[in-house]
Amino acid sequence: MAVIAVVNGPNLNMLGGREPEVYGTETWQEIRGRLEKIALDMGLELDFFQSNHEGALVDHVQEVATIASGMIINPGALTHYGYSLRDAVAALSLPVIEVHITNIFAREEWRSRSVVSPVVRGVISGLGAAGYELALLALAAIVGGEDR
Amino acid sequence: MAVIAVVNGPNLNMLGGREPEVYGTETWQEIRGRLEKIALDMGLELDFFQSNHEGALVDHVQEVATIASGMIINPGALTHYGYSLRDAVAALSLPVIEVHITNIFAREEWRSRSVVSPVVRGVISGLGAAGYELALLALAAIVGGEDR
Amino acid sequence: MAVIAVVNGPNLNMLGGREPEVYGTETWQEIRGRLEKIALDMGLELDFFQSNHEGALVDHVQEVATIASGMIINPGALTHYGYSLRDAVAALSLPVIEVHITNIFAREEWRSRSVVSPVVRGVISGLGAAGYELALLALAAIVGGEDR
Amino acid sequence: MAVIAVVNGPNLNMLGGREPEVYGTETWQEIRGRLEKIALDMGLELDFFQSNHEGALVDHVQEVATIASGMIINPGALTHYGYSLRDAVAALSLPVIEVHITNIFAREEWRSRSVVSPVVRGVISGLGAAGYELALLALAAIVGGEDR
Amino acid sequence: MAVIAVVNGPNLNMLGGREPEVYGTETWQEIRGRLEKIALDMGLELDFFQSNHEGALVDHVQEVATIASGMIINPGALTHYGYSLRDAVAALSLPVIEVHITNIFAREEWRSRSVVSPVVRGVISGLGAAGYELALLALAAIVGGEDR
Amino acid sequence: MAVIAVVNGPNLNMLGGREPEVYGTETWQEIRGRLEKIALDMGLELDFFQSNHEGALVDHVQEVATIASGMIINPGALTHYGYSLRDAVAALSLPVIEVHITNIFAREEWRSRSVVSPVVRGVISGLGAAGYELALLALAAIVGGEDR
Amino acid sequence: MAVIAVVNGPNLNMLGGREPEVYGTETWQEIRGRLEKIALDMGLELDFFQSNHEGALVDHVQEVATIASGMIINPGALTHYGYSLRDAVAALSLPVIEVHITNIFAREEWRSRSVVSPVVRGVISGLGAAGYELALLALAAIVGGEDR
Amino acid sequence: MAVIAVVNGPNLNMLGGREPEVYGTETWQEIRGRLEKIALDMGLELDFFQSNHEGALVDHVQEVATIASGMIINPGALTHYGYSLRDAVAALSLPVIEVHITNIFAREEWRSRSVVSPVVRGVISGLGAAGYELALLALAAIVGGEDR
Amino acid sequence: MAVIAVVNGPNLNMLGGREPEVYGTETWQEIRGRLEKIALDMGLELDFFQSNHEGALVDHVQEVATIASGMIINPGALTHYGYSLRDAVAALSLPVIEVHITNIFAREEWRSRSVVSPVVRGVISGLGAAGYELALLALAAIVGGEDR
Amino acid sequence: MAVIAVVNGPNLNMLGGREPEVYGTETWQEIRGRLEKIALDMGLELDFFQSNHEGALVDHVQEVATIASGMIINPGALTHYGYSLRDAVAALSLPVIEVHITNIFAREEWRSRSVVSPVVRGVISGLGAAGYELALLALAAIVGGEDR
Amino acid sequence: MAVIAVVNGPNLNMLGGREPEVYGTETWQEIRGRLEKIALDMGLELDFFQSNHEGALVDHVQEVATIASGMIINPGALTHYGYSLRDAVAALSLPVIEVHITNIFAREEWRSRSVVSPVVRGVISGLGAAGYELALLALAAIVGGEDR
Amino acid sequence: MAVIAVVNGPNLNMLGGREPEVYGTETWQEIRGRLEKIALDMGLELDFFQSNHEGALVDHVQEVATIASGMIINPGALTHYGYSLRDAVAALSLPVIEVHITNIFAREEWRSRSVVSPVVRGVISGLGAAGYELALLALAAIVGGEDR
Secondary structure (H helix, E strand, C coil): CCEEEEEECCCHHHCCCCCHHHHCCCCHHHHHHHHHHHHHHHCCEEEEEECCCHHHHHHHHHHHCCCCCEEEEECHHHHHCCHHHHHHHHCCCCCEEEEECCCHHHCCHHHHCCCCHHHCCEEEECCCCHHHHHHHHHHHHHHCCCCC | CCEEEEEECCCHHHCCCCCHHHHCCCCHHHHHHHHHHHHHHHCCEEEEEECCCHHHHHHHHHHHCCCCCEEEEECHHHHHCCHHHHHHHHCCCCCEEEEECCCHHHCCHHHHCCCCHHHCCEEEECCCCHHHHHHHHHHHHHHCCCCC | CCEEEEEECCCHHHCCCCCHHHHCCCCHHHHHHHHHHHHHHHCCEEEEEECCCHHHHHHHHHHHCCCCCEEEEECHHHHHCCHHHHHHHHCCCCCEEEEECCCHHHCCHHHHCCCCHHHCCEEEECCCCHHHHHHHHHHHHHHCCCCC | CCEEEEEECCCHHHCCCCCHHHHCCCCHHHHHHHHHHHHHHHCCEEEEEECCCHHHHHHHHHHHCCCCCEEEEECHHHHHCCHHHHHHHHCCCCCEEEEECCCHHHCCHHHHCCCCHHHCCEEEECCCCHHHHHHHHHHHHHHCCCCC | CCEEEEEECCCHHHCCCCCHHHHCCCCHHHHHHHHHHHHHHHCCEEEEEECCCHHHHHHHHHHHCCCCCEEEEECHHHHHCCHHHHHHHHCCCCCEEEEECCCHHHCCHHHHCCCCHHHCCEEEECCCCHHHHHHHHHHHHHHCCCCC | CCEEEEEECCCHHHCCCCCHHHHCCCCHHHHHHHHHHHHHHHCCEEEEEECCCHHHHHHHHHHHCCCCCEEEEECHHHHHCCHHHHHHHHCCCCCEEEEECCCHHHCCHHHHCCCCHHHCCEEEECCCCHHHHHHHHHHHHHHCCCCC | CCEEEEEECCCHHHCCCCCHHHHCCCCHHHHHHHHHHHHHHHCCEEEEEECCCHHHHHHHHHHHCCCCCEEEEECHHHHHCCHHHHHHHHCCCCCEEEEECCCHHHCCHHHHCCCCHHHCCEEEECCCCHHHHHHHHHHHHHHCCCCC | CCEEEEEECCCHHHCCCCCHHHHCCCCHHHHHHHHHHHHHHHCCEEEEEECCCHHHHHHHHHHHCCCCCEEEEECHHHHHCCHHHHHHHHCCCCCEEEEECCCHHHCCHHHHCCCCHHHCCEEEECCCCHHHHHHHHHHHHHHCCCCC | CCEEEEEECCCHHHCCCCCHHHHCCCCHHHHHHHHHHHHHHHCCEEEEEECCCHHHHHHHHHHHCCCCCEEEEECHHHHHCCHHHHHHHHCCCCCEEEEECCCHHHCCHHHHCCCCHHHCCEEEECCCCHHHHHHHHHHHHHHCCCCC | CCEEEEEECCCHHHCCCCCHHHHCCCCHHHHHHHHHHHHHHHCCEEEEEECCCHHHHHHHHHHHCCCCCEEEEECHHHHHCCHHHHHHHHCCCCCEEEEECCCHHHCCHHHHCCCCHHHCCEEEECCCCHHHHHHHHHHHHHHCCCCC | CCEEEEEECCCHHHCCCCCHHHHCCCCHHHHHHHHHHHHHHHCCEEEEEECCCHHHHHHHHHHHCCCCCEEEEECHHHHHCCHHHHHHHHCCCCCEEEEECCCHHHCCHHHHCCCCHHHCCEEEECCCCHHHHHHHHHHHHHHCCCCC | CCEEEEEECCCHHHCCCCCHHHHCCCCHHHHHHHHHHHHHHHCCEEEEEECCCHHHHHHHHHHHCCCCCEEEEECHHHHHCCHHHHHHHHCCCCCEEEEECCCHHHCCHHHHCCCCHHHCCEEEECCCCHHHHHHHHHHHHHHCCCCC
């Protein structure tokens, strides 16, 4: 069964509690539940990982590359300066989709530039937690070799 | 029946033929066919419009606002300088999702900045024609008031 | 009877309805009514034109130049990137006054720079619809050769 | 009787003599005479002040705030770096209109940026001494609560 | 008989009358006459198009691509911001030569940067109307497969 | 008893030995001793944490938020690029004071910009180890609801 | 008895009345009262000066240098462009602490850069009027030669 | 018989051998042969000069000015930083045409800016060796006083 | 007898005492003595003025213009931001020479740009107090109409 | 026996497998083997460390400083933003040589700037794994006090 | 007898003929004559050198350093990019004065920045050929050890 | 016997005497002696060239390319603006290593950017004269086809 890695960066463990007017009130557990249900329907296995440590994210991206067929990554604030994470992602041969819960282009100027985007397949930003679900659908299609 | 406007900017009428190594070989007619099938399944009506004229796009955005419940917009190259189109979009009270077929963050520097993004709900970039389908799913959920 | 051209750019046809907290609740029809009354009092004829198409604005500026003695122009968002319109205005030998309803210097950074301003006689910004009236008074004085 | 403060910054005491090809040949005394006549007609009192000292301008703006209902200010070269004057203006609750005799957008690059504009109601630039008269008309309408 | 498309952007319909000290006194009709004579001599057909509308230029570039063997384009002020036109040109497989009547590198700073130049074969600037003739000669040689 | 968290970033464990001509000869143990004495006098408890890992700092900031009433943070070099730490701090509802031992505005250009400052209550820079003591006094007043 | 100079720049005479939502409701008289009480306790004399004139501030800084042992300075808006004041401060051999009532790093971009900071001992920003008190404590320690 | 100077800058002596995928396989001798044939037909004499030394180019430009009626110059890499050569060219009263074999606007960013262009009559770029021939035709017309 | 105005800006009253390692140990009185001796020899009268107030400098420049035949100005730190002073100088029809005691191009980056230089006849920088003497010699020659 | 620390940053554990067309096919184990053989010959001991965590690298640099006589560091992507690592290196009194396997000046713009370089003795870039060997030779000479 | 080197860069051999409206009508021979007369009076010997070759200027500066006691240098356009010449000057232990005939701060933007100025004693700009004479006087005083 | 070209740019002929605190006290003759000894051991011939003329360096690089198997180049100050030299190097098919005696990344900002680096194999900076020796070793290995 194909595995899709879901990788979350710094502060995303706080979803639901952290600045809910910005990031929403749903917790990661709730989002994860919905993602697992969708994956089940599509015959995919999900591998979840979150860390506030860029190093741990790099370690994980390197390791998960050997078992995963695709990756959804929300690098949190590392989006804007995590060149080590970027290089780890750039070394992958998997399709990777970058997800942001908020519309990073409508916030502070420095959030509108991602150092990761140039090395991923695609970007989904601003659609809330639903962004993860859409990314999962997209990856399923790419991984499944569906003719689009 | 709720209407979703699908608005395409300059040169998107050439899809399939134009630089296929960049934009893919699928024509807009084929993409439109799939979108209409999905919409039908979800009980949505689609309103398609394409123009190479920024003025015509502004005219259309103003008019379609009175009948549509949501909008998918791919402004083409106007993404990067079409402030008139941006202002027309900013005046909407509909949810709008910006779609790009290619990953605009992995191309020329000037393509990585969108003047439209700060006034839309979300952005989907780099997932090919599937980006339109994902945007449609997302809008359906938003418009349908589904609890996410 | 001397003619003053009044030229409005993209989205100004939506005045009154578009983001009223920014642009006010008065419609263009109401503003136009007041302008016509003032013109009548001063023995001036007004020629109104609005378009969302930069090309149509350029066409019009070229044509109206043969009959008008002065011009009031609000280029809308083209203010910030409409170099074609700028060149059309620069080619005029009429006095031209640029008007903005809002104070463009107190909004987004990109709105504070006008590509048209360097080729007009004067600029009035932030005084609401009254800016058109003041521009009309100023043009009347210039055109009438009044000694100021 | 409502008072309108008219505040002129550095070098504006030299009008008429200073670089007349740029600033015109009319002296401030002549301009002031016309303004007083207009004010008289409208039942307004004018309070004039000019200084080459930013500090004196800040002192005056602070003091006149207690008696004036509106302000016309031409900060001269302080327009471009007088942040203290800007802060004094920003603290006012009066409507303020910034006036420039020349079109500051058609001269040296550094003149095209005003640090005062973001904190005033409106800006009139390039219409010569008539700019003061138009500003007076606009303030009269605002102060008089006229419905525009 | 091979066709060469000659495409002129905004305000070039005004040649001869518009700012003659900048653009010369020759009208487009006169220039066109000379070009047609040269083409005749070389056994080439010319297809002329001018518009002040970027959208119309994009439409035309897309259409003429099916019949032309080469293109001469003077994008007027769109040279500096017409990314939609640029993308239309980039999609061509024809040799394209960009022509400017004036030396755009000796005027305002913003005119010295062309967004179209990176996607054309060559650029001729500052040689007046003769630039079109030289471009025609160059295209004839390229299209004719002359050994240079 | 109210708890004040004291958080030190990379290399601050080396105080006293590291570049003493820049950072002074006092060790962190000595500074800590003085802070504890002051806290004791004010009836406050201090919670100390230092790490060279941004991730560990983010972890700690998230955790300590549940027990602390205020925070003193010296992010070390992360001051200038630690956006993850910034987001962790931004999510706090505690008053936070940023402290720098040296005057960061009088050193290399890149040190004069802090990505953390926009999300803290206040900043104390250049007053040596005494900066921590002043921050403690300030927090005590804020937390104690003293009327200032 | 050692003298500490307290120097306030433009608009700080308006404290309490000026934009109280930004600068607080406490007047300078009240702040001054508290500072004098603290000084008394520490056996220090305070010398107060405020001016809206940069020149007067430079005059004062030059003069007070002969009697003071330390200085607290809040340059107001001159913080961002008052190079003359900066040079006057740079010429001092006294310890100087720059104070800002608001967090200048969390406001407009231009407020986040101080031309004075590179020549002072330390900076305290964002702690309200308490910043003056903390600066006084810090100066007392420095002037008193306390071993920190 | 009128003389046209043809001046080539650094590395152009290597044409044909140097990076032929960029600069073509034709040698300068071959190009020169064709130019001489064209000149002969037009009754013009050509004066050729190439040097890798900016100083030698300046020396030559100064000297040739006394005998030539026009100049074709390809400054090679000096195009982008050779201000001395620029000043030598600026001092000429001859018509000068700048030629580049490659399209300098489609290569590295630094090649897209020429310090020489602002002081020449016109620029031809990207048309290969044919650019020299076109420049010769253009100069012949200008020098011959042909009515264009 | 022709009058030469000598105008010194902020902090130049402190010469000799202020940062002597930068500005030298000579006092302004000593420099003035030498200048007066030279002037006497050349039959010139000197008019000295120094102020720390930009406004006072502007006042003085305006007034002295009616009696002086030339001006030496050292604007101190106003060199870098004193646009009001610049405008006062620009309005003069006298020859003006800007003098700096230190080499402003070998110090902080911000000191290397003068806003006054574009409107003066010449600049002398870095030659110490002798710069004033050289300026006096140069002005004497210009004013005396000596043939150079 | 003198110890040389060899420190590798993020993703360098993947050498040989990661983007081999960029970083080569040799694994770190193979490189390490060669380095140890060279060290043995020179009577040096090597201390190897690699981590994807900036914090762990800082920890290690602090610790190894007490036993090493020199350091070779390849900070990986931290080269470009790892200011904490930079500060840790800056605090060392050992000679440090920065090594990059690829030529960082011939890749993406952001890779051409190293925040570490200003605080190291020297930099070797682009010579592949041999760069480590050259650095070892250089350090041996420096540490050995060899007279160069 | 002390020797003063006078070094002129590119195009200064053309003085008198080159753009006389910019550089004056006096030839270098005439200027040189006056300089030699002044030198004779002061017991100084002058060593003149001019070249259009930066390399020749560097050669000369290196050589003349062994015999000269001071240097006057006008680097011509090399002022703005001649870093090799700058380094040659920086290596001198002689006092060097940079002279420009025109006011380089009142011309094109790129002329206002000198790469040589940071390594010379002083700069004289805009005083015409008299600048050389003033530099000679200044050097005589410095070399003669006159007490200034 | 394979030849390695060693090319030194401006001012490197002054090594040992020029600013010894920056460049060391060793003369080029001494460095050259050591290099020749090393080359002899490795069976390589060295070809030395130094010039202060960029043109001469370009001439030499073009010529030596026909006999050399590798090149060591220290472009001196041309490193930062010598685009002609860069283009000459870029045209080589030899391996080239750029050497700098000092750490150019730890000096003035403008020295930290090399226009040559993007077209060489590798860069060695800051290791003193030993940098030439290391480059020689590296080239020997590359040229000798040693398996690294």
